[in-house]
Amino acid sequence: MITFLELLVNGVSIGAVYALIALGFVVIFKATEVVNFAHASLLLVGGFLIAKLHPVLGFWAALAAGIAGAALIGALVEFLILRRARTGVHGVLAIVTIGVDIMITAELTRQIGTDVLAMGDPWRDRVVHLGPILIAQTRLVALAVAATLIAAFLLAFKFTSWGVALRATAEDAEAAALMGIRLGRVSLGAWAIAGALAAIAALFLCVFPTPGLDRNTAVAAMRAFPAAILGGLDSTTGALAGGLIIGVTESLVNGYQSELAFLGRGFGDAAPFLVMFVILLFRPSGLFGTKELTRV
Amino acid sequence: MIPELVVEDLTVRFAGLTALDAVGFTVAPGSVHALIGPNGAGKSTCFNVLSGVYRAASGSVRFGDAELTALRPHQIAALGVARTFQNIALSPRLSVRDNLMLGRHRLTKAGFLAAGLRLPSARREAARHGARVAEIAEFTGVGEVLDVPAGLLPYGMRKRVELARALCMEPRLLLLDEPVAGMNGGERREMAELILAIRESLGISILLVEHDMAMVMRIADAVTVLDFGRRIAHGTPAEVQRDPEVIRAYLGGAAGDGAHDPRPADGAPEPGPADGAPEPGPAGQRAEAGR
Amino acid sequence: SQKATGGGSGSADGDGVKTGPGVTDTTITVSILTDFTGPYASLGKSLTQAQQLYFEQVNAAGGVCGRKYEVVVRDHGYDTQKAMAAYTELAPRSAAIPQFIGSPMVTALKQRIEDDKLLTIPMAWATSLLGARAIQVTGTTYDLDMINGVSFLVEEKGIKKGDKIGHLYFEGDYGESSLNGSKYAAEKLGLEIVEQKIKATDQDMSAQVAAFKAAGVKAILVSVGPRQAASLVGGAAQAGLNVPFVGSNSSYAPQLLGLPVKDALLKNFYIMTAGAPISMKLPVMEKLAADYRAKYPDDTLDNSIPSGWSAAMIVDTAIKKACEAKDLTREGILNAHRSQTTFDPGLGTPMDFTSPSRPASRASYVLKPDEKALGGTMVLKEPFVSELAEGYEVPVG
Amino acid sequence: MSSTAGPGRTVRPARLIAWLAAVAVLVAVPFYLEAFWLQTGLFAMSAAIGAIGLNLLTGATGQLSLGHALFLAAGAYSYIVFAEDAGLPTPVAAACAVVLAGVIGGLFSPIAGRLKGAYLGIATLALIFVGQHVLHNAGPVTGGSNGRRVPPMELFGLVFDDRPELVLLDVPFGALERLWYLGLVLLAGAAAFARGVLAGRPGIAMNAIRDHETAAGVMGVPVTRYRAAVFVLSSMYGGLAGVLLALVFRQVVPDNFGMLLSLDYLAMIVIGGLGSVAGSVLGAVFVSLLPQLLMRYGDVLPLVAEPGTGGFSPAEAARILYGAAVVAVVLFLPGGLLGLITRLRRAIPRVKEVKWAR
Amino acid sequence: MAETGLEVTGLHVRYGPVRALRGVSLAVPPGGVVAVLGANGAGKTTLLRAISGTLRFHGGRVTAGTVSFQGRALTGAEPAAVVGRGVVQVPEGRRVFTRMTVAENLRAGAIGARGRTDAAAARERVFELFPILAERAHQRAGLLSGGEQQMLAIGRALMARPAVLLLDEPTLGLAPAMAARIAETIKEINAQGTSVLLVEQNAALALSLASHAYVLEVGEVTLSGPAAELASSDEVRRRYLGEVGTPMTNRPVGTASAGAAGRRTLARWTE
Ligand SMILES: Nc1ncnc2c1ncn2[C@@H]1O[C@H](COP(=O)(O)OP(=O)(O)OP(=O)(O)O)[C@@H](O)[C@H]1O
């Protein structure tokens, strides 16, 4: 029982991190209807900057710098590449982001080389005791941050004209332009924000209990894909729900792998996809995603 | 042999609103039946039910001995029910020819294997139906643009292609959703003639949604009027457009004057305040105002 | 039509030495298939630099058999298809392969390597690589390390009959070979193994820690990558799971000592390996360390350097012997190689190459992480062969 | 795209000659190129077959898929199982493998038929991860992480392997030389079939589904069933590609079929040109060749440094150039390489972009 | 407001090979209503795109000529900038944001509004004009009927408080009564000082509203003058008021057979 709770809590906490990553996907998707495969590399950028800078600037400044840097890179990607892509086809743009991801990741892994970089965070490896259950401080912070950010975005999308502009642009750029919406700014902004989110996510991805940032960190972003999808690619709430579901699934399946041995051990990282699968079977656009209602 | 289409207390609901409320009418074999009504009355919804795009909450649609409300779109198509769309729905990148060939889908058989291996059967089929497509294209006046990607055609042409595509299904019942919207006088007249020609040469039933009263008056045998999903009038064009209810809900304002002489009266009257309009010319012109 | 067959045609040359592919009368080509850009980049870099250093020194000293070594390096980035392509390209013009990283890659090419009779030193220690005459696994296999590790736990860490031991291992033959070892030992010693299998992409070991804790393990074997090891050790420490960890040689990297998890590692972590650590006080080792630092001043020293070096030496020795036998064909090189019963590079334990189906050695060092030591480890226990390991029948292929 | 290649189209003599020349060259290749090139060529052929399949799904029907690698795996492994464990004659085994890949695709159809665009794309990722898990854990069948040996194909007494020795015009004909021709034949067949499908009734229906689902339905196309069918077809192409790849590899391990492979396939069809067969082939050749070339000639490239020493290693350069290529093509060559060529030839009138994945 | 309103001079537009406009000039005086008539494909929409700067979305570009508003050039300006200047377009085919609610669509319309005009008031006004929109405020725009969407499109444009309103076939697909309503609305808007450039197929309606009108044919202005004059010219009566239907022979894409089509017959298909 204790174990179950421990796994559950642990799942929720890692889920928070996935939720943060998923939120990044959601922002881009809402703004441009593009599935952003480059998000993983933005993650790497943010993490790398924080890791490299904290010895010099101290953690908080480094964090700020990391966020800013990742945001800048995100913006650059939009400005230099996506804006210039001569196609409205979202699938193709998604593939462009794959190209971008390959480039950035290749360069960063070269930079990171063989190191494992610490993030120099103030929480270090401290843990909090909830009764018999342990949970890393870092993860509690992650949970709080994720919840706040997601709430903030939820409101922003619904109630600010920025949100309206974002969605309008995503749906019909030309019509949006005719509304006097500055397309450039909107998607640039979205990418910058996605970058910033990536940096934050990277931080929590690389702090205790994970040892630090290394060349394989980006792979973890893959986990956030099922999270984003099963929540609904265009739903902030979905990002949170998805993140948590994935986190918990993973944690439980790993924790109980002896009991689940018949599924083959190490099922932990396939399981999230299976869950996603089942959910999509019944809700083709995710738990909270807006259904494609066509009308002729 | 063309069966009749019988719609009986058809009801369609969407979250919160009733788009169709116990609507009923019958399309006599070989007739042109107009379905008119203000915007949002439920005309397109009705079409969508007839073509299987929407599910009806209750009521029945019988075409011959088939119950359409129970069928999926492709099954309805198989019965020879064809339609055009209010907002053009062609494949922009495909040539007009291929767009029309899509219409032949229900009449052809070639599957993946046959097509992939280019079996003689498939080739023969393609040739035969290709010829028919060309014939229909000529008839509808898109013969010269067969190889142009549909996306590059001007609006009016695309409308024609839509009609041609529907004809390519060799329908027994043809549903036209605002076929002349966005066309000017000359083009409207051509389209009207085309529709009549279809009826004459194929003898099929046509159900027509159109806001151009001139056109409706000219080609419809019977008219059903919807408003807020309810049927408010039914009858011959002349009867219908004298119906005060219809004038209130649809034709609007000072429709009265129209009532005296059938032909021009088709024209929806000049909008009240728009009286400063040029001195009403003959039918066509005033019909214009009635879009 | 002329297709490159890469030098020697099996015929005798001017100096009466029969030559084969990769051997001309001036050069001997050895090929390195490594990983600079994939998950094993750190390993690949150190190994390759050490080997390049080795062959340069041989060439500087006049080469071998009147010929100079030509070293060709290909980076497959741990991608089987690229590795395959690289092999296909290099095999026809190589005399030997002193380094081939990645057991999936080598396994995938096992048959072809065997058919080509191309002496190959895989830099992986899975049992699946045994059994091929052309493939020489150096030192111990993963399972032997784990067997010795378990005995070490029993003898020195107070693990006793009936205890539970956790084993965290990677999917893939690295992990699975190791698991074979631990299971064998446990079965013999009446211990119970609590398995936790993960994939190389897993980063956060909290769930595994919880599971081990719940199972009440007294020690944990670690056959994963350094990242996961760090996460496991760190997490366990916080969870108050205060047990010894015994890792395979691939589960540790000196970089880990730069992380918060450092203390936990220093306290509880042990590494089993056949190769002597770079920090070891041996004349050859010290020279190697010095030369390496001289040539690559800004690269950190780690334990892959000696293993790369000795692998190079294995190939070099085989070729020297073959040269004496006036037969530099691949067959000749293989024969020469397989004739050695006690090969000793002067770096730790001697090896026996006579049987393809038996590992070259059964003795493992026990190392401990150490900040001050070169390569971040120092020897805790001199190489030993547990009697379990003695009697252990190593599964082949 | 389908509209350009009508059935029963007459072939102009110039075209014919070009074709013959191309064929002649392809036939001559094994006599001149060394193993490395043949192997690279075979990788490209296998990729081309797979890419054609994916393009039928993604390009022509507008269904994004990131799971293609699984179907290659399915083809490769089931070929082994059918040939080795079931002891079927290898050609039969290959056929069965292709069918089985299709069946697996079919099992996925509840999803494939329902989902669209991005959602389907990510959903198909599941195939990769679950597939990998199965490959690693179903030891008895898949040989686990060590994978399995691939029995050489045997057709009319000819074994596609190094032994028995075979020498033609004093060129030793090993496995690769022999497989080269098998590859050519398979690719040609696969391409011809796909062109037929695209030009014919199914192709038009597929495009219609991509462009306007509802309209397609109303025109009599059973949309859901069709989507599923195309998915199955593209899976079978994947399967065939897998069989060929396996024959080249001679030993398959799970790592052969990871997610990167799927992404490569997407890159291929975009770089080559969406919705077209020729495009798929171009893209496949490009994507398969680029990294190989860079790996091999990396050392002579500028900017590329000696392994180990600071700068870009060949493989890193390869990665970056590869990424850049993907980006560049989309930025500067709408319609992909094929689009470029056709625009050079001004064969087809320029066509506006249309949204196919939302 | 400055003396000069919206002025187009010698405008040439190409879509790749297609020359859609060839030296079109026209002027919309402040407070005026100007109508542009023309067959399908004449270039009406293109003209509006050129003014609003949205040609790039269609692979088109201005090759010569200028567009200016209140004496200052609009040519080459960002669409947003054009809106900022108060020149707002209701595009052909509605283009409402189908996945957003009616209310959100209206908010989107207010984004580009000049100055900080208060959106609430504008919204009230729109709801007055089109009560149905108020009813459907929280329905997804994509689910509105064709006509409802048209109303939304116009309402959305009004949210920006335009100085010049460009309308591309606003009565397309509207019921007669509703078309009349739109006509009124246009009058009303105009009365409140907004000048209007009205592209219409519905010539009678357009001419009834406009003070001045232009006839566009295959990218060129072939007729122009006071609306009343045009309305009485035979040319216009025949072509655009649809009397004596005649084929439009001079269309970019051949449709010569179109007119004849009606009279031809189609044989029944026999299996
Ligand atoms: N899929 C849907 N979901 C919700 N409401 C819908 C849907 N389709 C139509 N409606 C509503 O049903 C009503 C009828 O729509 P319909 O399109 O049938 O009107 P219409 O008679 O075709 O009008 P128009 O002449 O403008 O085309 C409208 O109020 C519309 O908002």
Ligand SMILES: Nc1ncnc2c1ncn2[C@@H]1O[C@H](COP(=O)(O)OP(=O)(O)OP(=O)(O)O)[C@@H](O)[C@H]1O
């Ligand atoms: N994106 C485009 N690419 C190529 N040609 C185009 C494009 N858009 C329009 N055209 C062509 O430019 C010409 C003018 O088109 P435009 O849409 O301006 O006509 P229109 O007067 O608005 O017609 P309609 O009354 O049908 O709206 C037509 O010949 C059309 O085919």
Ligand SMILES: [Mg+2]
């Ligand atoms: Mg309608």
Ligand SMILES: [Mg+2]
């Ligand atoms: Mg227009």
